[in-house]
Amino acid sequence: MIQVASFLEEIIKMAKNNINYIESFDLNPGRIIANKYEIIEKLGGGWEGEVYKIIERDMGIIRAAKLFYPQRNLRDKTARLYAKKLHLLRHCPIIIQYHNREKISFRKLPITVLISEYVEGEKLSDFLCRQKGKRLQAFQAIHLLHALTTGMEQIHSAREYHGDLHTDNIIINRYGLGFDLKVIDFYHWTASKRENMQNDILDMIRIFYDVLGGAKYYPNQPDNIKYICCGLKKGLILKKFPSTARLREYLETMIW
Numbered sequence: 001m002i003q004v005a006s007f008l009e010e011i012i013k014m015a016k017n018n019i020n021y022i023e024s025f026d027l028n029p030g031r032i033i034a035n036k037y038e039i040i041e042k043l044g045g046g047w048e049g050e051v052y053k054i055i056e057r058d059m060g061i062i063r064a065a066k067l068f069y070p071q072r073n074l075r076d077k078t079a080r081l082y083a084k085k086l087h088l089l090r091h092c093p094i095i096i097q098y099h100n101r102e103k104i105s106f107r108k109l110p111i112t113v114l115i116s117e118y119v120e121g122e123k124l125s126d127f128l129c130r131q132k133g134k135r136l137q138a139f140q141a142i143h144l145l146h147a148l149t150t151g152m153e154q155i156h157s158a159r160e161y162h163g164d165l166h167t168d169n170i171i172i173n174r175y176g177l178g179f180d181l182k183v184i185d186f187y188h189w190t191a192s193k194r195e196n197m198q199n200d201i202l203d204m205i206r207i208f209y210d211v212l213g214g215a216k217y218y219p220n221q222p223d224n225i226k227y228i229c230c231g232l233k234k235g236l237i238l239k240k241f242p243s244t245a246r247l248r249e250y251l252e253t254m255i256w
Contacts, residue, residue: 020109022069025050032057034102034113037065044123044168046185048072048082053118063099064118070109079112085186086116089158094151094183119182121174125167128211135213138225139256145208145228146251147179152200153244161196163187165203167210198238201247205229205237224254 024045031039033054040053040062049068056063068079079101086098102113128134136144148170155161162169164187173180209229212221218229228250230236241247 020107021071022106022109025067025106025111027052027067033065033104037063037102037115047187048078048185051184054115062118064096064116065102066114066116067104067106068112068114070111073112076112079114082186083114085160089155089160092151092154092158094148094154094181096182096184119171119173119184121171121180121182123168124170124172124181124207124211127172128167133213135217136211138212138222141208141212141225142251142254142256143177144179144181144211145204146248147181148183148204148207149244149248149251151181151183152204153248156197156200156244159193161193161200162203163196163199165200165207167207170207197244198242201241201244202234202237204244204247205241206232224256 027033027039027042027050029039029041033039036057037054038057040055043051043053043064045051049066049072052065052067054063054065055061066082073079083098083101086095089095090097096119097117099115099117102115104111104113128136148165152162152165162183164185165183169183169185171182171184173182205228209218209232212218212225218226218231221229227240228247230240241250
């Protein structure tokens with residue numbers, strides 16, 4: 001309901017300010033933006049805009065560019081909040097590093113572009129599709145959850161949150177004995193930060209539940225897995241794990 005109300009407010013503002021609605025940029029490989037970056041490929045899209053793999057032509061450095069839809073970025077507010085959050089959390093290894101802001105013209109409209117580091121790896125959703133049964137075994141899933149929890153704990157310690165964690169917003173950079181993860185596409189809710197951090201915890205448990213195979217495999221999971229998932233009952237999860245620190249501590253001391 002929050003997103004719907006916010007969307008309707010934006011539509012009204014767009015009408016008053018005569019702002020055009022853009023559904024997609026669909027920039028082709030080879031296109032030059034901001035006179036110095038060349039589009040390599042589209043990496044994905046979301047509610048706020050689209051992300052592209054680009055190359056800084058003079059330096060030959062690969063980067064990522066996030067283009068914001070104007071109807072989602074009135075008065076540059078969304079892009080500004082996003083950039084400030086990345087800068088604030090720049091010391092968290094799970095966060096991509098923000099570089100700078102650019103302005104381009106698209107259909108004669110000014111578009112904000114945020115330039116950041118390009119992270120090698122693949123989306124967790126794609127990674128799962130390559131696994132046997134499209135899921136992880138319990139021991140692997142525990143290591144994944146621990147890596148995610150450890151990274152998110154640093155974000156929460158800075159009194160910040162993600163707000164939209166799911167398998168398409170988590171990049172696996174590498175894995176072996178553990179997982180090296182990056183999270184992308186923060187969302188800006190209007191609720192209290194405590195509630196948002198709790199929602200992050202619920203999202204992490206849901207991801208854990210899903211990577212294990214979801215409802216189909218849940219009845220046969222060991223008890224220590226069910227202790228974490230709590231049948232996805234929100235109240236029970238937050239009672240056991242009111243913070244990412246509590247969840248991390250449990251994962252590091254659980255009897256396997």
